[in-house]
Amino acid sequence: MNQVTQSRIRALRSRVRRTRLGLLIARLRRRRTLGDELAAAVLKRAKDIPTFTTQEELQALHYLAMQCHEGANALEIGSYLGASACYLAASLVGRKGKLICIDTWANETMPEGTRDTFAEFQRNTAEVSNIITTIKKRSESIEESELPSSIALAFIDGDHSYDAVKCDVKLLAPRIEEAGVLAFHDIYYFEGVSRVVGELLITGKWRAAGQISNLIWLKNQHFTQ
Numbered sequence: 465m466n467q468v469t470q471s472r473i474r475a476l477r478s479r480v481r482r483t484r485l486g487l488l489i490a491r492l493r494r495r496r497t498l499g500d501e502l503a504a505a506v507l508k509r510a511k512d513i514p515t516f517t518t519q520e521e522l523q524a525l526h527y528l529a530m531q532c533h534e535g536a537n538a539l540e541i542g543s544y545l546g547a548s549a550c551y552l553a554a555s556l557v558g559r560k561g562k563l564i565c566i567d568t569w570a571n572e573t574m575p576e577g578t579r580d581t582f583a584e585f586q587r588n589t590a591e592v593s594n595i596i597t598t599i600k601k602r603s604e605s606i607e608e609s610e611l612p613s614s615i616a617l618a619f620i621d622g623d624h625s626y627d628a629v630k631c632d633v634k635l636l637a638p639r640i641e642e643a644g645v646l647a648f649h650d651i652y653y654f655e656g657v658s659r660v661v662g663e664l665l666i667t668g669k670w671r672a673a674g675q676i677s678n679l680i681w682l683k684n685q686h687f688t689q
C-alpha cells in the first residue's frame with residue numbers, strides 16, 4: 465500500500481470516528497434535554513399540589529436529589545398528595561434514578577382527618593410514575609425484602625411521633641449508602657422528630673449537613689470525614 469492510500473485510509477477512519485462521536489454526543493444531549501424538559505414540566509405542575517411542605521423546603525429536597533449519583537435509589541416515607549415526590553423525582557428522572565414512596569394514603573396523622581388520597585397522588589405524579597414504586601402500607605410494617613439494600617437519599621415525613629420516627633430510622637439508616645443523606649421534615653414542630661435526630665447525632669455516625677426552615681438533613685459521617 466503506498467503512502468497516499470495509507471493517508472486516505474487514516475483520514476477516512478478519523479472521519480468515521482468523528483461522525484460516531486458526534487452522533488453519540490448528540491444522542492446524550494438529546495437524552496439530557498428530554499430529561500430537563502420533563503423535570504421542568506413536573507416542577508411547574510408540582511407548585512399547585514397542596515402540601516404542608518414549604519416551597520423552599522421542596523426546593524431543598526430537589527437540590528438534595530440532584531446531588532445523587534446516576535442510578536441512585538431515593539425513598540420517602542409520607543408522600544401525601546405527591547408534592548415532595550415530584551420535587552425528588554424531577555431530579556432523578558434524567559439520571560436513571562428511582563424513587564420509592566411509602567404511605568398508607570389514608571391521610572393518617574393529618575389535620576384534615578382520614579380520607580383516601582391515593583388517586584390524587586397517582587394523578588399528581590403521573591408524569592414521573594415510571595421511576596416511582598409505591599408501597600401502600602404503614603412504614604412500621606415494611607419488610608426488609610421490600611427495600612433496596614442501598615439508598616442514596618431518604619426523606620422521613622410520615623408519622624412524626626417519637627416511636628414512629630425511631631422505627632423509620634431503624635429501617636432506613638443501615639441502608640443509607642456512603643455519604644448518603646437522611647432528611648427529616650418537621651424538626652421544629654414535632655418533639656419526636658428532634659429527639660430522634662438528636663439521638664442520631666449523639667452516635668457520632670451522622671453529622672448535620674444542612675437545614676432549611678423545618679427540614680433538616682444528616683449525612684453519613686462515618687464515610688465523609
Ligand SMILES: C[S@@+](CC[C@H](N)C(=O)[O-])C[C@H]1O[C@@H](n2cnc3c(N)ncnc32)[C@H](O)[C@@H]1O
Binds near residue numbers: 516548
Ligand atoms: C405530612 S404528610 C407528607 C407530606 C409530603 N411529604 C409532602 O411534602 O407533600 C404525612 C403523610 O404520612 C402518611 N403517614 C402517616 N402515618 C404513616 C405511617 N405510619 N406509615 C406510612 N405513612 C404514614 C400520611 O398518610 C400522610 O400522607
